Amino acid sequence: MKRNWTKPIAVLFVLAAMLPFAACKKKPPTTTESARSASESPTSPGETRVSPPSNRTPQDVASDALPGSVEEMNRRGYLQDAFFDYNQADLRDDARTALAANATWLKGHATTQFLIEGHCDSRGTTEYNLALGDRRANAAREYLTSLGIDGSRIRTVSYGKERPFCNAESEECWQQNRRAHFLFTAK
Amino acid sequence: MRRPVPPRWWAAALLLAGLAAAAAAQTPPPGPAAPRPEGGVIVITGPSGRKMSMAVPPLLAPGVAALQSRVSEPFTATLRSDLEYSNAFVVTDARTEPSGSRDVAGSEAAGRWLSTGAEVLVDTRGDVAGDRVSVEARVWDLKSRKLIFGRRYSGGATYVERIAHTLANDLIKEFTGQAGTFLSTILFVSDRDGNRTKEIYAMDFDGRNPRRLTNHHSLVLNPDARAGKVVFTSYVHRFPQIWTMSADGSGQRELSTGLELNASPALSPDGSLIAFSGSAKGNPDIYVMNAAGGGLRRLTSTRALEASPDWSPTGRQILYTSDQTGTPQIWVMDAEGAGSRRMTFAGNWNDEAAWSPKGDKIAFACRNEGDFNICVMDFATGNTVQLTSDGANGHPAWSPDGTKIVFQARRGGSTQVYTMDAADGKNKRQLTNGGGSNMQPVWLP
Numbered sequence: 001m002k003r004n005w006t007k008p009i010a011v012l013f014v015l016a017a018m019l020p021f022a023a024c025k026k027k028p029p030t031t032t033e034s035a036r037s038a039s040e041s042p043t044s045p046g047e048t049r050v051s052p053p054s055n056r057t058p059q060d061v062a063s064d065a066l067p068g069s070v071e072e073m074n075r076r077g078y079l080q081d082a083f084f085d086y087n088q089a090d091l092r093d094d095a096r097t098a099l100a101a102n103a104t105w106l107k108g109h110a111t112t113q114f115l116i117e118g119h120c121d122s123r124g125t126t127e128y129n130l131a132l133g134d135r136r137a138n139a140a141r142e143y144l145t146s147l148g149i150d151g152s153r154i155r156t157v158s159y160g161k162e163r164p165f166c167n168a169e170s171e172e173c174w175q176q177n178r179r180a181h182f183l184f185t186a187k
Numbered sequence: 188m189r190r191p192v193p194p195r196w197w198a199a200a201l202l203l204a205g206l207a208a209a210a211a212a213q214t215p216p217p218g219p220a221a222p223r224p225e226g227g228v229i230v231i232t233g234p235s236g237r238k239m240s241m242a243v244p245p246l247l248a249p250g251v252a253a254l255q256s257r258v259s260e261p262f263t264a265t266l267r268s269d270l271e272y273s274n275a276f277v278v279t280d281a282r283t284e285p286s287g288s289r290d291v292a293g294s295e296a297a298g299r300w301l302s303t304g305a306e307v308l309v310d311t312r313g314d315v316a317g318d319r320v321s322v323e324a325r326v327w328d329l330k331s332r333k334l335i336f337g338r339r340y341s342g343g344a345t346y347v348e349r350i351a352h353t354l355a356n357d358l359i360k361e362f363t364g365q366a367g368t369f370l371s372t373i374l375f376v377s378d379r380d381g382n383r384t385k386e387i388y389a390m391d392f393d394g395r396n397p398r399r400l401t402n403h404h405s406l407v408l409n410p411d412a413r414a415g416k417v418v419f420t421s422y423v424h425r426f427p428q429i430w431t432m433s434a435d436g437s438g439q440r441e442l443s444t445g446l447e448l449n450a451s452p453a454l455s456p457d458g459s460l461i462a463f464s465g466s467a468k469g470n471p472d473i474y475v476m477n478a479a480g481g482g483l484r485r486l487t488s489t490r491a492l493e494a495s496p497d498w499s500p501t502g503r504q505i506l507y508t509s510d511q512t513g514t515p516q517i518w519v520m521d522a523e524g525a526g527s528r529r530m531t532f533a534g535n536w537n538d539e540a541a542w543s544p545k546g547d548k549i550a551f552a553c554r555n556e557g558d559f560n561i562c563v564m565d566f567a568t569g570n571t572v573q574l575t576s577d578g579a580n581g582h583p584a585w586s587p588d589g590t591k592i593v594f595q596a597r598r599g600g601s602t603q604v605y606t607m608d609a610a611d612g613k614n615k616r617q618l619t620n621g622g623g624s625n626m627q628p629v630w631l632p
Contacts, residue, residue, distance in 0.1 A: 138469020
């Protein structure tokens with residue numbers, strides 16, 4: 001991270017808020033003998049997450065009206081989730097509407113990077129749902145890129161049915177769990 | 188003993204004494220071939236066959252009361268439980284056992300045991316010296332009054348149950364020719380550590396001694412085991428990656444593929460390859476890579492979803508799930524990805540196929556309406572039987588001898604691990620309870 005001591009105190013404050021993320025810049029190793037040292041673990045939707053590396057500069061931050069932290073951005077929910085039918089990864093009309101609104105927002109905040117999580121309801125097997133969640137997350141990504149969003153800003157992860165938003169066995173709850181969920185990873 | 192030892196008994200004792208010199212609790216050396224009774228013992232297992240009736244009275248131990256609770260009771264309970272669980276024999280009701288001598292080389296004693304319906308007597312006698320327990324086991328054919336099997340076991344006094352499991356394994360081998368599974372291990376996934384994590388645990392074949400093998404504080408899913416190796420999926424680095432480790436949990440290593448989804452790993456029978464469900468751009472297919480990493484190849488190339496591969500025992504074919512016809516169904520292809528064909532046609536969701544050790548059957552999660560069940564299909568004929576009808580069932584895996592299926596089922600609140608007889612779904616036992624949900628079992632070969 002470049003340092004610019006000439007900026008106003010407000011920027012220093014922002015920098016201070018970012019320090020915890022700078023500490024996490026080191027990429028996790030691709031080969032690890034033991035997982036004990038790993039500090040990151042998937043968190044539930046809406047919980048705070050550790051930020052991956054970014055190439056932000058203080059200037060970017062200063063020119064941005066967004067809140068100081070990625071966590072706060074995720075709390076505020078700038079991006080809408082896209083919901084799916086049972087055992088489907090095709091985008092419904094309401095999902096396209098939500099993703100189009102996301103695309104508009106993302107074009108206005110072109111430095112943001114984000115993760116799309118694919119989620120499934122509790123029916124069906126764990127293994128199949130991991131693959132289905134992958135298709136859902138990628139369906140959302142493809143639509144966003146077709147609307148002009150740079151694919152390099154997007155990563156996807158499938159949680160299958162492992163991270164449900166609610167736990168009742170009802171259609172209302174199942175619908176809540178069949179979604180592509182957005183999380184910012186960088187401003 | 189209240190009466191003179193008959194000559195036959197001495198013969199057996201001499202045989203045992205010869206074996207005792209080299210015997211150890213965990214791996215008794217193969218003794219000389221035990222004499223078979225004249226005419227042979229009819230051993231027919233399976234749903235329609237007659238099973239041999241076996242009397243398994245308590246281990247006789249010297250008159251110290253403490254030995255009864257420390258040695259005799261756990262030994263006898265374990266041995267009876269194992270033999271009953273095997274479903275290879277009928278173990279006679281302990282309440283029908285006659286009192287008096289067990290020296291069935293004599294016709295009078297043999298007659299008393301025969302009158303209970305038993306055909307075979309498993310006579311065990313134990314002794315304790317210091318912290319060592321020794322057990323002499325003699326198995327008699329009651330009609331011919333001949334010794335079928337004689338062996339001596341010894342080990343630390345805290346390993347009484349292990350000695351019983353070893354004897355049970357030897358009896359299974361003696362009477363069925365198959366290796367017993369009473370010292371085998373089952374891996375499974377449990378959320379008992381909380382914080383929305385899942386980790387891989389191991390337990391004994393009967394659910395005892397659960398122990399955690401991974402400590403990722405994350406989502407760890409779908410273990411598979413072959414040839415001393417275990418593979419699984421972990422989210423410890425946020426994205427699902429395939430990991431490998433030894434069967435005891437040591438040597439954990441992440442295998443990088445460059446794909447976004449790396450799920451449902453399955454080891455080839457020789458442990459050299461991993462088939463898995465991988466995805467690059469939202470198109471999950473079956474991939475193969477080297478178990479040491481590298482050598483990535485894609486086997487399926489449909490636009491549909493493919494997942495849940497499992498290798499045939501020969502390593503020449505792979506079962507997998509595909510939804511290319513609109514519903515998830517079991518398919519099979521050769522190990523190079525060619526010659527794919529659909530295996531299941533009944534029901535609207537068939538998934539998680541597992542090939543039997545002999546290769547003649549496949550077990551899978553099957554559903555038409557309502558909850559999932561476990562089905563077993565004859566691979567050659569396609570004939571299918573449904574083995575469960577209660578609760579939501581899934582993730583079947585075979586015991587190494589092919590006689591049992593371990594699976595997960597939710598009957599009420601949480602998902603737990605069960606076993607049942609592979610032939611007919613009988614003899615269901617719940618292996619886990621409490622400790623959250625326990626699922627995705629796999630039996631170590």
